[in-house]
Structures are given as structure tokens and as C-alpha cells.
Amino acid sequence: MKAKHFNYIIAAIVAMLVQWMLQPIIAIGGIGPNFLVIFIIAMALRFGPIPSVWTAFVLGLVNDALTATDLMGLTAFGLAVVGYIAAQFKGHLNKITPILQYVILFLIVCIYYLVNDFIAYQSLDWRFTTILLGHILPASVYTFIMLFFVSSVTQFGEE
């Protein structure tokens, strides 16, 4: 096993622990960043679609098992979609302007919450705007801010 693969396994465990322990502490009004999304985007940009999609599946399942969700498999579903979409930008992201890079990354984060929330909350007769403004947008912005911070510190992404 190459060192970079080993590093990413360690990073996956760290992402899981951070999501599990730190996220509830830094959540504001119950809305916190999703570190698994950040990790899967980083992994997709580095390793491409297949490893990121399967890692997303495993991490998503573990996360679902540790929450009271009645939709076990939903996080795996959302993360796998994010992993695949982010991987499409592997090798291309560095060739575009930084502003556009961040717009793309923000949209990818939004896609995760759109997929996740619309399935999770479909049993509630809430209006689209309530879900969008009450959870999808704040959670996406918070996650994107953390993604910006983590990418600045770790220089993750493409080699």
C-alpha cells in the first residue's frame, strides 16, 4: 500500500471522528459543517471517482449507523453522488480561476444537502423555502467555509 493511500485511510478515520465529536460542538443552532463531505471532495479530486464513491459509501453507512436516522443509507447515497461529481473535476479544477473553483465546490456541497434533505424531509409537509433557507443553504455555507479553511491549511486536492 502506498503511503498516500495509508494517509487517506488515516484521514478518513479522522474525518469520521471529527464529524462525530467536533461537529456537534461547533454547530450553530443545530446546523454544523459536514466534514465527511469535505473529505470526500478532497479524496475525489485526488484519487478520482471509484475510490471516492466507495469510500463515501462506507463512511456514509458508518455515519448513518451512529445517528437515529430512519433512512440508513441516505448519507452514503448523498456522499457517493458528491464523490462522483467532484471527481469529474479531477485534473481540471487547477486550470480555472480560483473564484470559479470555489463556486464549483460550493455547488457540489449544495448538491449533497439538496439530495440528502429532500429525501430526509420528504415525509414532512414543509415548504421548499423552509428547507432551503432553514437548512440547505446555512449548512452548505458552513460546510463550504470549513472546506475553504481545511483546503487552505492542508492544501488538499490535486497533486
Added chain:
Amino acid sequence: MQRIYDFFYRFRAIANLLLVLSFSLLLIFYQDTPQVRFMRGKVMDSAAVLYTPIEWLDTVFTLQYAYEELEKKYITSQIELNRLQALAAENERLRQALGFKQTSLFEVIPANVLSKSGTSLLTSISVDQGAEDGVELLAPVVDANANLVGKVVALGDASSLVQLIHDRNFRVSVREMRTRTIGILGYYDPGVFRIENIPLNTNVAIGDSVVTSGFSDIFPPNIFVGVVQQVDPGVEGYVKSVQVEVATDYHRLEEVFILKKNES
């Protein structure tokens, strides 16, 4: 054959994605099977092992403070207990005089909170007591002040997952103490707990206490839930709804108590 192989090789990324999405959907649709529940229990136990050293460290640093707080609580509780014991004896005597049946009692299993997880609407905690400690599925859970916290929804051998009252799927039959009005409490809108469909002529007021009604197999009666925060007029004019401020502070939970039906 080579052509088929080439075709799949060319589209291997999307094939992997479809495979993963199919697995996810299968799990979503068939999650109540024993195999999925077993897998969930094992994952919880493994995660509990990871978290135990961190929880132990946290306990060491907060032990002195927790001890002082507990000592204060013990004194005040002891005074209250003495008063309640006298009332319980009187109550028992009166119930016997009226021919009422003995109400069931609960054993209490203390548990440390290992982790809190979820989104703004899906909230749960994992605790360090599981099936081997006598915890049962759907057992009610209260905090140190005997306020309703939630119920056990998944069991591992040494850990359990507790669905909190703050979870959007959580519903509990409650009773307003003063008027004895009964309703179903749920988390209907973000940040708002509500009892719906209360008859319009019921005189529920702000500040009234809300407790569990006991009309379910899960929760015993009279567990404190919260206080009435606001009374909303009904849309159609026949019923009204009541907003409730729940007593449990989900963000400050450190230890909880799992109630187990006393077989004796």
C-alpha cells in the same frame, strides 16, 4: 466478450456509482431487517470502543466539578425524596382504599453520553450501556433532572443509540398537568415543539407543565417534558395548538438514565 469488458471498463466509474447508489437504496428500503439492525449494533459497539478513551479523559477533567454538583443535587433531592416518600405512602394507602392496581416501577440504568450526532432535525446520542447491561429496545431515557430525553432506537452489546425528543420523527403522548389535556407532542417546525389538535375550549395557559401521559407502552406517566410556551389559535377554529419549551438541554447532556421495566 472483450467488447462487453471494454464497455464496462470504459464506463466503470458510472457503473461503480450506480452500484453504490443501488446498495444505498436497498438499505433505505430494507432497513428494518435483522441483518441491518445487527450491522448497526456492531458499528455502534466499534465506535464506542474508539470513543471510550476520549470520554474517560473528559471525565477525569470534569470529575471534581461533577462531584460538587452531584453533592448539591443529592442534598436537595434527599429533602424532596423524604417529602415524596410521605406522599407516596399516602397515595398508596388511598389507591388501596379505592381498589386501584399497583402501577409498574422502573429500574434505572445510568449511562454516559459517548457522542451526539445528527443534523438540525435528526438528533441522537450514543451511550455506553447496551444489551449486556440490561438495556432494551425502545426503553425511555431521562436526564439527571428526570426530564424526558428520548428512547433507545438501536442496541449494541455495550452501547445504545438514543433518539432524542428533538428528532423530527419523535412523537410522544403528553398530558398538560393543570387541565389534564392530552395530546401528541412532536417537533413540527424547526425549533418548535407543538401539541396539535387541542380542543378550543381547553384552558391551557402559558407556563403550564407538560408531562408524559402514560398512554403508550414506551413511556411511563408523569415524566416531565417541558412547559407551555405559546398557545396558537387553530386554523379552522375548532382546535388549537400549543407550543412547548422542552426541558432537556440536548447540547449539555453528559449523562442520562435509561429506564427499564421492573419485572418484579
